[in-house]
Amino acid sequence: MKTEKASFSRRSFLKTATGSLAGITILPSTVIAGLGHRPPSDKLNIAGIGVGGIGYRNLKNMELENIVALCDVDATYANRNSFREWPLATRYADYREMFDQQKDLDAVVIATPDHNHALPAYLAMRQGLHVYLQKPLTHTVYESRVLAETARRYGVATQMGNQGNSADGIRELCEWIQSGKIGEVYRVDAWTNRPIWPQGMSRPDKEMRIPKTLDWNLFVGPAAMRPYNEAYHPWNWRAWWDFGTGALGDMGCHILDPAFKALKLQAPQAVQASSGKFTIDSAPNAEKISWEFPARDNLPKLAMPPVTVNWYDGGLLPDRPDELKDGEQMGDENGGCLFYGSRGKLICDSYGMNPRLLPTDEMRHFEAPAKSFRRIADAMEGGHERDWIRACKENPANRVEASSNFAYAGPLNEMVMLGVLAVRLQSLNRKLIWDSVNMRFTNIGMDDRLRILDKSEFELNNGNPQFNDVYRELPAASMAAEWIRHSYRQGWEQI
Numbered sequence: 413m414k415t416e417k418a419s420f421s422r423r424s425f426l427k428t429a430t431g432s433l434a435g436i437t438i439l440p441s442t443v444i445a446g447l448g449h450r451p452p453s454d455k456l457n458i459a460g461i462g463v464g465g466i467g468y469r470n471l472k473n474m475e476l477e478n479i480v481a482l483c484d485v486d487a488t489y490a491n492r493n494s495f496r497e498w499p500l501a502t503r504y505a506d507y508r509e510m511f512d513q514q515k516d517l518d519a520v521v522i523a524t525p526d527h528n529h530a531l532p533a534y535l536a537m538r539q540g541l542h543v544y545l546q547k548p549l550t551h552t553v554y555e556s557r558v559l560a561e562t563a564r565r566y567g568v569a570t571q572m573g574n575q576g577n578s579a580d581g582i583r584e585l586c587e588w589i590q591s592g593k594i595g596e597v598y599r600v601d602a603w604t605n606r607p608i609w610p611q612g613m614s615r616p617d618k619e620m621r622i623p624k625t626l627d628w629n630l631f632v633g634p635a636a637m638r639p640y641n642e643a644y645h646p647w648n649w650r651a652w653w654d655f656g657t658g659a660l661g662d663m664g665c666h667i668l669d670p671a672f673k674a675l676k677l678q679a680p681q682a683v684q685a686s687s688g689k690f691t692i693d694s695a696p697n698a699e700k701i702s703w704e705f706p707a708r709d710n711l712p713k714l715a716m717p718p719v720t721v722n723w724y725d726g727g728l729l730p731d732r733p734d735e736l737k738d739g740e741q742m743g744d745e746n747g748g749c750l751f752y753g754s755r756g757k758l759i760c761d762s763y764g765m766n767p768r769l770l771p772t773d774e775m776r777h778f779e780a781p782a783k784s785f786r787r788i789a790d791a792m793e794g795g796h797e798r799d800w801i802r803a804c805k806e807n808p809a810n811r812v813e814a815s816s817n818f819a820y821a822g823p824l825n826e827m828v829m830l831g832v833l834a835v836r837l838q839s840l841n842r843k844l845i846w847d848s849v850n851m852r853f854t855n856i857g858m859d860d861r862l863r864i865l866d867k868s869e870f871e872l873n874n875g876n877p878q879f880n881d882v883y884r885e886l887p888a889a890s891m892a893a894e895w896i897r898h899s900y901r902q903g904w905e906q907i
Contacts, residue, residue, distance in 0.1 A: 467523030473794030560822030576763025594753030658695025698726025
């Protein structure tokens with residue numbers, strides 16, 4: 413594996429790559445000069461960043477292209493699959509080094525922990541590279557906004573890894589709702605069985621020895637440095653605020669996607685949350701979040717009144733609709749989405765799959781409206797990735813964008829990240845009013861304080877339970893601003 417280069421080379425690259433957005437797009441050398449596209453028969457040169465887990469599966473769905481570079485901070489984790497699968501690909505630990513040295517790239521796949529999504533995607537697009545980025549799109553609202561704008565400015569093909577967005581189920585659901593089958597939708601309930609990992613924890617006190625094949629500095633990346641502990645890696649990072657976004661970040665872009673797409677949602681005007689115990693460091697084990705959206709422009713067959721979207725996780729569920737039969741499951745084992753309309757109800761499984769009217773007996777007489785959404789073959793078995801590859805090869809002037817391109821995925825992810833913020837800010841005891849244009853909450857004052865659990869301890873003292881909870885008070889306005897737009901650690905360029 414290549415090691416970290418001298419700091420001068422990295423600083424010079426970052427200075428060039430992360431300057432003002434007004435600059436020259438550097439197209440890959442393999443792009444046909446003067447056309448800005450390549451024939452479908454030509455193969456893309458693709459790099460993977462974060463290739464030990466879901467990134468490997470994404471690359472396998474693209475293996476008819478050229479996998480030329482692999483970047484991962486943990487050589488052992490990556491060697492389980494990707495390093496073995498593509499032994500001729502150049503290996504890196506630092507994606508900045510890869511961008512600096514690997515000049516034959518056309519596109520990148522990014523499947524790192526959430527906090528390391530935005531910067532490599534931004535740097536890649538600045539070099540004219542197409543980007544496939546795992547969900548959630550970013551770690552913050554601000555990063556989502558920047559990636560959507562950067563993709564637009566540089567004309568690259570993009571896709572977020574919420575594969576259900578390309579499947580037939582969500583397209584059928586959208587067609588049914590937008591043709592007025594259940595009338596005007598005024599409420600949506602969505603839920604998931606996540607988290608299926610521990611959350612609500614205090615930061616571990618114990619410092620462990622860093623595995624020889626792990627570059628801990630690169631794993632932490634733009635987040636605040638802390639000692640290594642196996643509670644963070646491998647895989648466990650999703651529970652920690654500095655690295656992940658909890659159950660909502662894990663599944664929100666999948667399960668909220670049908671509501672966002674069918675109802676043409678954009679920015680909510682208010683959000684509020686309640687949850688089980690969480691800490692300054694770790695997300696809760698269960699939470700409920702509500703977003704309020706204003707009316708949107710009416711469609712030919714459907715008015716778009718204000719709508720409230722509710723989220724439940726950690727075993728919490730919305731009220732069971734009367735139309736479900738006794739014993740009939742809501743959604744599937746991963747979750748689902750329930751639409752309340754003025755003329756009826758519609759339910760689907762996770763990822764927007766298997767939409768059906770309630771009561772389900774009505775489906776025997778159901779006449780589907782005409783198809784109005786483009787269909788993508790085998791979306792859940794690699795079609796989502798392959799549709800992005802198709803878009804990469806098309807001329808930007810007349811490209812059919814991939815289904816969950818950043819212009820769509822950015823606002824969807826902002827909704828999800830606002831839910832994360834509402835959970836972290838819930839001790840303010842208010843509905844938070846959101847100013848989307850300026851990316852700020854308008855009803856958090858400079859004197860407002862947060863009260864967040866720092867550590868929780870329990871012991872028995874002579875048979876009597878004793879709870880020792882330590883809370884931390886923090887200035888709400890400055891913390892909200894920091895969580896909307898993170899300050900990156902020194903040495904990591906701020907986007």
